Amino acid sequence: MNLLVKNEADIIAENIKVHAALGVDSFVVMDNGSTDGTVAVVKALSQQYHITLIERPELDYQQSNWKTEMARIARKEHGADWTIANDADEFWIPRQGSLKDELSKTGSIISCRRRNVLFDQHAFDAQRPFYTQTNCVQYPVLYQKGTERKTDQMSIMLGNIHGKVMVRSLGMLRIKGGNHRAWHAWGWWNQRHSDNITVYHYPIRCKQRFLNNIQNRAQLLEKGVTKMGDHYRRWVGLLQQDQMDCEFKRLVLTPEYKSCLLDLGVIEEDTHARDTISAILSGAMPVVETSKNNALQPA
DSSP, X not given: OEEEESSOTTTHHHHHHHHHHTXXXXXXXXXXXXXXXXXXHHHHHTTTSEEEEEEOOOSSOOHHHHHHHHHHHHHXXXXXXXXXXXXXXXXXXXXXXXXGGGOOSSOOEEEEEEEEEEOBHHHHHTTOOGGGOXXXXXXXXXXXXXXXXXXXXXXXXXXXXXXXXXXXXTTEEEEEGGGTEEEETTHHHHOEEEEEEEEEEOOOSOHHHHHHHHHHHHHHHHHTOOOOOHHHHHHHHHHHTTOHHHHHHHHSBOXXXXXXXXXXXSEEEOOHHHHHHHHHHHTOSOOOOOOGGGOOSOO
């Protein structure tokens, strides 16, 4: 698993521990100039897990280039047959078995569905652990492209989001599109979608950390970075207009807001990620055995 991180001290340990328990053999972590202790957490974890840490504090944020570089390091130095391009706030949870059970010796790209997880207002205010939340977007609101920067009356968390990919190292050409896509030598032939793995996305966990993230995005835009999603550009604009408190009311759930979205089917209660992550972190979940038919070298 390849992780590009910046100021993720609140979640990086859980990410590595959970995915290691679900079948990831090793990690390549690139730190983009963290100031909150993320590097120290990763170094401590490297005593227990196979981790290559790369410190890359540059402010140019070459996401596609760096993700591709990490995938090549994973193959060359870790012997990885498959790699997962991941972010610290994303948790790849299979319904059954382990992540390795999805892999094969002849595949190329496996795409997986990704779902936003929203905080209840009281849990957000109390800074409850991210994995205790069970409000998952079921049927996203299909906002028109570009709406993020045209109107305040929308919720980014309810919009449709792209899935993520697992990529076979042999034949991998490039990780693309914010890690949502990849170029592979024979991807046109045998890529497929996994119905077993869901990527649970927890982007908004703490008010101050989220604001710090948006301030970092503002610095990147000032630096001249051009490849950045409209949702981040929206938040930078609202931050500069001192409107983020209003935005938080659209991103977390009051009881009335939640009741309406549940009634319309936009969100649903999904406890699978909560139960799986909680069991792993508490030590209650047994090691998942990999299917003998799909047993490969490090994934």
